[in-house]
Amino acid sequence: MSIGAGSQRARAFSMPLVLTLLLTGGLLWARQALKDPIDHIATMVSTGAPPPRASDAGLGRVMPPPQQLGGSGDYTFMMSNGRGPAAYDPCRPLHVVVNHEQAPAGADQLVADAVAQVSAASGLAIVMDGPTDELAADSRPTVDRTRYGNRWSPVLIAWTTHARDARLGDAVGIGGSQVLEAPDGRLWNITGTIHLDGPAMSEILARPDGPQRATAVIVHELVHVVGLGHAAGDGQLMTVDGSGRTTLGDGDLRGLAELANVPCNTVF
Protein backbone atom coordinates (compact mmCIF):
# COMPACT_ATOMS: atom_id res chain seq x y z
CA MET A 1 0.00 0.00 0.00
CA SER A 2 1.11 3.51 -0.57
CA ILE A 3 -0.26 5.33 2.39
CA GLY A 4 0.07 9.02 2.87
CA ALA A 5 1.76 9.46 -0.47
CA GLY A 6 -0.73 12.13 -1.43
CA SER A 7 -0.56 15.83 -1.81
CA GLN A 8 0.49 16.76 1.69
CA ARG A 9 3.88 15.05 1.79
CA ALA A 10 6.42 16.97 3.81
CA ARG A 11 9.64 18.07 2.18
CA ALA A 12 12.73 18.32 4.32
CA PHE A 13 14.13 21.72 5.12
CA SER A 14 11.74 23.74 2.98
CA MET A 15 8.84 22.45 5.02
CA PRO A 16 10.12 20.80 8.18
CA LEU A 17 7.35 18.32 8.71
CA VAL A 18 7.35 14.61 9.19
CA LEU A 19 4.82 11.99 8.26
CA THR A 20 3.92 9.52 10.93
CA LEU A 21 2.55 6.19 9.89
CA LEU A 22 1.44 3.55 12.32
CA LEU A 23 -0.02 0.19 11.52
CA THR A 24 -1.61 -2.10 14.02
CA GLY A 25 -0.78 -5.73 14.00
CA GLY A 26 -1.20 -9.01 15.73
CA LEU A 27 -4.83 -8.74 16.67
CA LEU A 28 -5.84 -12.29 16.00
CA TRP A 29 -2.99 -13.69 18.00
CA ALA A 30 -4.60 -12.61 21.23
CA ARG A 31 -8.14 -11.47 20.74
CA GLN A 32 -9.65 -13.69 18.08
CA ALA A 33 -11.66 -10.68 17.01
CA LEU A 34 -13.22 -10.81 13.57
CA LYS A 35 -13.18 -7.19 12.58
CA ASP A 36 -10.41 -5.89 10.37
CA PRO A 37 -7.78 -4.50 12.72
CA ILE A 38 -5.87 -2.49 10.14
CA ASP A 39 -5.45 0.98 11.47
CA HIS A 40 -3.41 3.27 9.27
CA ILE A 41 -2.64 6.64 10.70
CA ALA A 42 -0.74 9.21 8.72
CA THR A 43 -0.17 12.45 10.58
CA MET A 44 2.24 15.28 10.10
CA VAL A 45 4.17 16.72 13.00
CA SER A 46 6.66 19.53 13.20
CA THR A 47 10.26 18.45 13.62
CA GLY A 48 12.27 21.63 13.21
CA ALA A 49 15.71 21.53 11.61
CA PRO A 50 17.11 18.01 11.19
CA PRO A 51 19.92 17.04 13.56
CA PRO A 52 23.42 16.61 12.14
CA ARG A 53 24.04 13.34 10.32
CA ALA A 54 24.69 10.67 12.91
CA SER A 55 28.34 10.22 13.92
CA ASP A 56 28.04 6.47 13.28
CA ALA A 57 26.54 6.91 9.81
CA GLY A 58 29.00 5.80 7.16
CA LEU A 59 29.28 5.86 3.39
CA GLY A 60 28.88 2.12 2.95
CA ARG A 61 26.50 -0.52 4.21
CA VAL A 62 27.03 -1.70 7.77
CA MET A 63 25.87 -5.20 6.83
CA PRO A 64 25.70 -6.90 3.45
CA PRO A 65 22.25 -6.77 1.88
CA PRO A 66 20.05 -9.81 2.44
CA GLN A 67 20.04 -12.46 -0.25
CA GLN A 68 17.41 -11.97 -2.94
CA LEU A 69 15.05 -14.93 -2.71
CA GLY A 70 12.36 -16.35 -4.93
CA GLY A 71 8.80 -17.26 -4.12
CA SER A 72 5.36 -15.93 -4.92
CA GLY A 73 4.23 -14.50 -1.58
CA ASP A 74 3.28 -10.86 -1.71
CA TYR A 75 4.34 -7.85 0.31
CA THR A 76 3.52 -4.17 0.53
CA PHE A 77 5.44 -1.14 1.66
CA MET A 78 4.29 1.10 4.48
CA MET A 79 4.98 4.08 2.24
CA SER A 80 6.57 4.57 -1.17
CA ASN A 81 6.80 6.97 -4.06
CA GLY A 82 8.48 7.06 -7.44
CA ARG A 83 11.90 7.03 -5.76
CA GLY A 84 11.15 3.82 -3.94
CA PRO A 85 9.94 2.73 -0.52
CA ALA A 86 10.49 4.57 2.73
CA ALA A 87 13.43 2.78 4.36
CA TYR A 88 16.09 3.18 7.00
CA ASP A 89 19.62 4.12 6.06
CA PRO A 90 21.51 0.81 5.64
CA CYS A 91 24.79 2.67 6.24
CA ARG A 92 24.28 3.33 9.94
CA PRO A 93 23.15 1.25 12.91
CA LEU A 94 19.46 1.38 13.78
CA HIS A 95 19.31 2.15 17.48
CA VAL A 96 16.56 0.72 19.70
CA VAL A 97 15.59 1.47 23.30
CA VAL A 98 13.06 -0.40 25.44
CA ASN A 99 10.60 0.82 28.05
CA HIS A 100 9.76 -1.98 30.49
CA GLU A 101 6.73 -0.46 32.24
CA GLN A 102 4.51 -3.51 31.51
CA ALA A 103 7.14 -5.98 30.33
CA PRO A 104 6.41 -9.66 30.99
CA ALA A 105 9.08 -11.96 32.36
CA GLY A 106 11.64 -12.75 29.70
CA ALA A 107 10.75 -9.71 27.62
CA ASP A 108 14.35 -8.81 26.80
CA GLN A 109 15.02 -12.26 25.34
CA LEU A 110 11.88 -12.05 23.19
CA VAL A 111 12.98 -8.68 21.84
CA ALA A 112 16.53 -9.90 21.27
CA ASP A 113 15.27 -12.91 19.31
CA ALA A 114 12.97 -10.74 17.21
CA VAL A 115 15.68 -8.16 16.56
CA ALA A 116 18.08 -10.89 15.41
CA GLN A 117 15.53 -12.22 12.92
CA VAL A 118 14.68 -8.81 11.50
CA SER A 119 18.31 -7.71 11.36
CA ALA A 120 19.28 -10.79 9.36
CA ALA A 121 16.32 -10.47 7.00
CA SER A 122 16.62 -6.71 6.47
CA GLY A 123 20.39 -6.25 6.37
CA LEU A 124 20.03 -3.54 9.00
CA ALA A 125 22.45 -3.49 11.93
CA ILE A 126 20.00 -3.16 14.81
CA VAL A 127 21.68 -2.10 18.04
CA MET A 128 20.01 -2.36 21.43
CA ASP A 129 20.88 0.79 23.37
CA GLY A 130 19.22 -0.44 26.56
CA PRO A 131 16.30 0.69 28.72
CA THR A 132 14.64 4.10 28.59
CA ASP A 133 12.25 5.97 30.86
CA GLU A 134 10.30 7.16 27.81
CA LEU A 135 6.76 5.85 28.16
CA ALA A 136 4.37 4.94 25.36
CA ALA A 137 2.53 8.04 24.19
CA ASP A 138 0.31 9.13 21.33
CA SER A 139 3.24 10.91 19.73
CA ARG A 140 6.93 11.35 20.38
CA PRO A 141 9.54 13.84 19.23
CA THR A 142 11.75 12.86 16.32
CA VAL A 143 14.60 14.47 18.26
CA ASP A 144 14.63 14.29 22.08
CA ARG A 145 17.79 16.13 23.05
CA THR A 146 17.28 15.71 26.78
CA ARG A 147 16.98 11.95 26.59
CA TYR A 148 18.98 10.97 23.54
CA GLY A 149 21.10 13.94 22.46
CA ASN A 150 21.05 15.85 19.20
CA ARG A 151 20.17 12.95 16.89
CA TRP A 152 17.07 11.22 15.65
CA SER A 153 15.30 9.52 18.53
CA PRO A 154 16.06 5.79 18.65
CA VAL A 155 13.28 3.35 17.84
CA LEU A 156 11.18 2.92 20.99
CA ILE A 157 9.81 -0.48 21.96
CA ALA A 158 7.39 0.19 24.80
CA TRP A 159 5.79 -2.57 26.85
CA THR A 160 2.56 -0.90 27.84
CA THR A 161 -1.23 -1.31 28.04
CA HIS A 162 -4.39 0.06 26.49
CA ALA A 163 -4.38 2.62 29.31
CA ARG A 164 -1.61 4.43 27.39
CA ASP A 165 -2.65 3.40 23.87
CA ALA A 166 -6.33 2.66 23.39
CA ARG A 167 -5.62 0.87 20.12
CA LEU A 168 -4.08 -1.91 22.19
CA GLY A 169 -7.56 -2.85 23.32
CA ASP A 170 -7.86 -4.57 19.94
CA ALA A 171 -4.29 -5.17 18.86
CA VAL A 172 -1.42 -6.86 20.67
CA GLY A 173 1.12 -4.66 18.99
CA ILE A 174 1.37 -1.49 16.97
CA GLY A 175 4.35 -0.50 14.91
CA GLY A 176 5.38 2.19 12.50
CA SER A 177 7.98 4.77 11.62
CA GLN A 178 8.19 8.47 11.01
CA VAL A 179 9.15 9.37 7.48
CA LEU A 180 10.98 12.40 6.18
CA GLU A 181 11.24 13.25 2.50
CA ALA A 182 14.67 14.34 1.32
CA PRO A 183 15.04 17.21 -1.15
CA ASP A 184 15.58 14.64 -3.94
CA GLY A 185 12.19 13.12 -3.14
CA ARG A 186 13.43 9.94 -1.49
CA LEU A 187 11.55 8.87 1.62
CA TRP A 188 13.60 8.02 4.71
CA ASN A 189 12.46 6.41 7.92
CA ILE A 190 14.08 8.40 10.69
CA THR A 191 12.66 6.86 13.87
CA GLY A 192 9.95 4.43 14.84
CA THR A 193 7.78 3.17 17.63
CA ILE A 194 6.40 -0.17 18.77
CA HIS A 195 3.76 -0.44 21.48
CA LEU A 196 3.30 -3.94 22.87
CA ASP A 197 0.39 -4.93 25.12
CA GLY A 198 2.23 -6.38 28.12
CA PRO A 199 -0.73 -8.17 29.76
CA ALA A 200 -1.91 -9.62 26.42
CA MET A 201 1.59 -10.82 25.68
CA SER A 202 1.65 -12.51 29.10
CA GLU A 203 -1.47 -14.44 28.02
CA ILE A 204 0.25 -15.47 24.82
CA LEU A 205 3.35 -16.54 26.73
CA ALA A 206 1.25 -18.88 28.88
CA ARG A 207 0.46 -21.02 25.82
CA PRO A 208 2.63 -24.01 24.95
CA ASP A 209 4.13 -22.23 21.95
CA GLY A 210 3.93 -18.87 23.71
CA PRO A 211 7.52 -17.64 23.31
CA GLN A 212 7.50 -18.33 19.57
CA ARG A 213 4.10 -16.60 19.18
CA ALA A 214 5.16 -13.61 21.26
CA THR A 215 8.41 -13.27 19.34
CA ALA A 216 6.48 -13.43 16.08
CA VAL A 217 4.32 -10.50 17.20
CA ILE A 218 7.45 -8.45 17.88
CA VAL A 219 8.96 -9.47 14.53
CA HIS A 220 5.71 -8.43 12.78
CA GLU A 221 5.80 -5.00 14.42
CA LEU A 222 9.53 -4.55 13.79
CA VAL A 223 8.96 -5.31 10.12
CA HIS A 224 6.30 -2.58 10.08
CA VAL A 225 8.90 -0.25 11.59
CA VAL A 226 11.53 -1.05 8.96
CA GLY A 227 8.99 -0.51 6.21
CA LEU A 228 6.63 -3.32 5.20
CA GLY A 229 2.86 -3.00 5.43
CA HIS A 230 0.38 -5.85 5.47
CA ALA A 231 0.52 -8.55 2.82
CA ALA A 232 -2.76 -8.93 0.99
CA GLY A 233 -2.46 -12.62 0.30
CA ASP A 234 -2.19 -15.47 2.75
CA GLY A 235 0.77 -17.30 4.19
CA GLN A 236 2.96 -14.39 5.28
CA LEU A 237 3.84 -13.22 8.77
CA MET A 238 2.96 -9.75 7.51
CA THR A 239 -0.68 -10.57 6.83
CA VAL A 240 -3.03 -8.95 9.32
CA ASP A 241 -3.27 -12.07 11.46
CA GLY A 242 0.22 -13.39 10.79
CA SER A 243 -1.20 -16.42 8.96
CA GLY A 244 -0.48 -18.57 11.99
CA ARG A 245 3.22 -18.28 11.22
CA THR A 246 6.04 -17.86 13.71
CA THR A 247 8.66 -17.13 11.04
CA LEU A 248 8.94 -14.74 8.11
CA GLY A 249 7.47 -16.00 4.84
CA ASP A 250 8.89 -15.78 1.33
CA GLY A 251 6.99 -12.60 0.52
CA ASP A 252 8.10 -11.01 3.79
CA LEU A 253 11.72 -11.84 3.01
CA ARG A 254 11.53 -10.54 -0.56
CA GLY A 255 9.93 -7.35 0.67
CA LEU A 256 12.67 -6.82 3.22
CA ALA A 257 15.31 -7.47 0.56
CA GLU A 258 13.63 -4.86 -1.64
CA LEU A 259 13.70 -2.39 1.26
CA ALA A 260 17.42 -3.02 1.63
CA ASN A 261 18.00 -2.00 -1.97
CA VAL A 262 18.44 1.68 -1.17
CA PRO A 263 21.54 3.89 -1.18
CA CYS A 264 23.10 5.46 1.89
CA ASN A 265 21.17 8.37 3.34
CA THR A 266 23.76 11.12 3.15
CA VAL A 267 21.23 13.92 3.60
CA PHE A 268 20.28 13.74 7.29
Ligand SMILES: [Zn+2]
Ligand atom coordinates in the same frame (compact mmCIF):
# COMPACT_ATOMS: atom_id res chain seq x y z
ZN1 LIG B 1 0.49 -5.50 11.21
